[in-house]
Amino acid sequence: MESLSNRKKVVSDKPMTFVERLYLPAIIRGMMVTLKHMLKRRKTIKYPEEQRVFAPVYRGMHVLKRDEEGRENCTACGLCAVACPAEAITMIAEERKKGEEHLYREEKYAETYEINMLRCIFCGLCEEACPKEAIFLTDRIVPTEYERGEFIYGKDMLVEKVDQRIDITKRQGTGKRGKI
Amino acid sequence: MVKVTIDDVEIEVEVGTSILNAARKIGGEVVPPAMCYYSKLESSGGKCRTCLVEVAAGSAADPRPMPKLVASCSTPVADGMVIRNKTSDRVRENRAGVVEFLLINHPLDCPICDQAGECHLQDLGYEHGKAKTRYEEDRRTFDPIDIGDKIKLHMNRCILCYRCVHAADQLTDQRGHGIINRGEHAEISTYIEKAIDNDFSGNVIDVCPVGALTDKTFRFKSRVWFLKPMEGERTCTQCSGKAVLWMFGNEIYRVTARKDQYGEVEDIDGKTAWICNDCRFEKKDVSKWTITGPRVVDRHSVISQGKYETKMNTKIKRIN
Numbered sequence: 078m079e080s081l082s083n084r085k086k087v088v089s090d091k092p093m094t095f096v097e098r099l100y101l102p103a104i105i106r107g108m109m110v111t112l113k114h115m116l117k118r119r120k121t122i123k124y125p126e127e128q129r130v131f132a133p134v135y136r137g138m139h140v141l142k143r144d145e146e147g148r149e150n151c152t153a154c155g156l157c158a159v160a161c162p163a164e165a166i167t168m169i170a171e172e173r174k175k176g177e178e179h180l181y182r183e184e185k186y187a188e189t190y191e192i193n194m195l196r197c198i199f200c201g202l203c204e205e206a207c208p209k210e211a212i213f214l215t216d217r218i219v220p221t222e223y224e225r226g227e228f229i230y231g232k233d234m235l236v237e238k239v240d241q242r243i244d245i246t247k248r249q250g251t252g253k254r255g256k257i
Numbered sequence: 258m259v260k261v262t263i264d265d266v267e268i269e270v271e272v273g274t275s276i277l278n279a280a281r282k283i284g285g286e287v288v289p290p291a292m293c294y295y296s297k298l299e300s301s302g303g304k305c306r307t308c309l310v311e312v313a314a315g316s317a318a319d320p321r322p323m324p325k326l327v328a329s330c331s332t333p334v335a336d337g338m339v340i341r342n343k344t345s346d347r348v349r350e351n352r353a354g355v356v357e358f359l360l361i362n363h364p365l366d367c368p369i370c371d372q373a374g375e376c377h378l379q380d381l382g383y384e385h386g387k388a389k390t391r392y393e394e395d396r397r398t399f400d401p402i403d404i405g406d407k408i409k410l411h412m413n414r415c416i417l418c419y420r421c422v423h424a425a426d427q428l429t430d431q432r433g434h435g436i437i438n439r440g441e442h443a444e445i446s447t448y449i450e451k452a453i454d455n456d457f458s459g460n461v462i463d464v465c466p467v468g469a470l471t472d473k474t475f476r477f478k479s480r481v482w483f484l485k486p487m488e489g490e491r492t493c494t495q496c497s498g499k500a501v502l503w504m505f506g507n508e509i510y511r512v513t514a515r516k517d518q519y520g521e522v523e524d525i526d527g528k529t530a531w532i533c534n535d536c537r538f539e540k541k542d543v544s545k546w547t548i549t550g551p552r553v554v555d556r557h558s559v560i561s562q563g564k565y566e567t568k569m570n571t572k573i574k575r576i577n
Contacts, residue, residue, distance in 0.1 A: 154368030155480035159562050170477045185369045185477050208368050 131216040133247040136199045138217040139192055140243045141236040142210065144182055149236060150211035153187035157203035157212055165196035166203060183209075190235060194219050194228040213245040259336040263287050264344050276329035276340055277308055281519070288519075289342050290352075290381050292359070292466050293418035294330035297521055297529045301423050302330035305416065306355050307381060311348050314339035326351055349385070356386035362396050363467070364413045372468030374481040374559045377520055378416065397441070404434065404447050405454055407473050407538045408462060412444050415469035421445065421461035428531055429455040445469070456495055459537040463514045463522060474538050475503075475511035482559045484510055486552035491545055495533040499525050501552050509541045518555075 079085075096102060122129065131137070142150050153170035171188035173181045180186075203212050222228055237243045258269045263280050264287040270279045278296065280288045289310055294302030302308075308330045312323040317337025326348060329340070342348055359378060367373040399412035417436065422445075425432040433454070434447040462470050484503040489512075491498045503511045514522040514532045522529050540546065554561040 152368045153477075154373070155483060156368070159480075159482050159559070170479075172477050183366070183369055 135216045136201045136214040138215055138219045139235055140213050140215050142213060143237055147239045148180060148182040149186055150182055150209045151187045152183040152185050152209055154208065156206040156208060160202040160206035162200060163196045163198050165193045167191050190232050192230050192235065194230055195225065213248055215243055215245060259334055261334045261338045261340060263340045264342050270334060273333050276310060276332050276334055279334050287342055289329050291330055292377055292416060293420060295420050295464055295521055298420060298423040298427055301420055303328050305418055307352060309348060309351055311341045311345040312338060313341050352385040353387055356382050359416050361392055363416060364396060370468035371471045371476060376468060377466035407459065409471050409473045409476060410445065411469050414467050415445050416467055417443055418466060420464040421470055424461050424464045428457040428460055456533050457531060459534040460531050472511055478510050479505060482562050486554060488549045488552050489546035490549055493533060493536055496536060497525055497530040498536060499530050500532050500536055502546060507543055509543060512537045
């Protein structure tokens with residue numbers, strides 16, 4: 078029967094001709110292929126010295142945003158955790174005390190907020206579920222570690238620093254949010 | 258017995274039944290939503306206007322339609338009455354308007370509110386409300402206050418349904434709270450933050466359709482959809498001792514009464530199974546309870562999210 082892949086070759090063991098037995102023409106033909114590739118543009122880059130530009134829809138490491146006054150947006154509502162298909166997000170909520178109004182925007186805040194970066198599949202559903210525009214996926218790459226435990230990111234890794242804001246304006250303009 | 262037709266479904270009910278209860282006998286989509294009516298509490302209903310329905314024919318004797326929409330929770334049926342609920346455009350339009358009115362002063366703080374996920378106003382707004390608000394003025398605001406050491410009152414979220422007032426009147430021997438002032442200034446209040454202290458006062462949390470009265474022992478502890486509702490029993494001298502335990506792992510986060518598909522406390526052995534404060538607030542230890550099985554949750558409810566057990570009970574009991 079004829080094979081469906083259409084790549085079947087009939088093997089023959091007829092003796093090689095004199096030119097074929099010389100080997101030299103075959104070697105030259107092979108070298109020509111190599112030389113042709115030397116003149117072509119390289120497809121690879123020298124990471125990390127060189128880095129590619131990310132698309133605005135790229136989904137990398139998460140950030141927990143603060144508002145203009147530096148207060149945390151997250152209220153620990155748990156919608157990101159319930160939306161997460163990999164169950165990578167956990168949190169414990171806490172009530173805001175008097176005098177902490179400059180730290181947290183709402184009455185309730187996440188006392189601990191953890192994302193297991195080994196579980197996370199970077200689907201962006203947490204970002205989509207968030208009603209407070211608190212969590213965003215950025216164009217940063219989760220760095221490699223030696224220990225598994227180091228991949229569980231707490232608030233120290235996720236919440237942006239007041240003096241080092243992470244720009245997500247490009248990301249806000251994409252997808253569902255961009256249309257509104 | 259009188260014969261009524263609700264959304265083209267005919268049913269025979271006893272004389273004096275309200276339209277809402279007749280619709281509940283049919284069940285399913287013909288049941289109008291209700292925010293203030295609570296079948297287990299006498300004289301509740303008639304306040305929120307969400308259950309308004311159109312009466313297309315008053316009765317067999319006088320088949321003229323009623324000119325205005327009527328509150329189905331407080332209008333008794335008549336023989337030959339033809340009622341239109343979901344088949345009526347007027348009702349649908351009106352209900353969207355009522356939701357808009359209820360949300361005028363209701364804050365949109367569902368991400369913070371402990372009631373989110375089992376809130377009737379949330380369901381109502383999702384099903385009947387509009388997607389956008391037209392209200393530009395400031396909402397009236399109050400500071401959340403403690404009434405007693407177990408109950409938190411968020412007056413911001415209150416929709417003035419009077420359910421808690423009726424519950425306190427009918428379940429406890431003296432009521433420590435009520436509604437003061439009138440009209441736009443009406444608010445639930447105690448006499449100068451007096452503690453509500455009674456063995457059955459915790460039931461005001463269960464009857465509250467929104468997050469105005471919440472359990473302080475559960476405040477911000479978790480979200481309802483992360484917890485597993487289990488049916489628990491214990492011998493209690495004050496109440497039926499049959500409750501729903503909201504568990505996370507082997508820990509009881511909160512205890513509530515068993516509620517039916519309308520969010521009302523279920524009847525067990527012919528009696529409404531209100532639970533006492535001791536069961537509700539003090540017994541958070543698994544060893545104090547006998548767990549009889551999982552509470553079956555409607556699979557469309559957010560509470561059933563991420564729970565993979567097979568249903569043990571074949572009879573579907575919806576708790577939300």
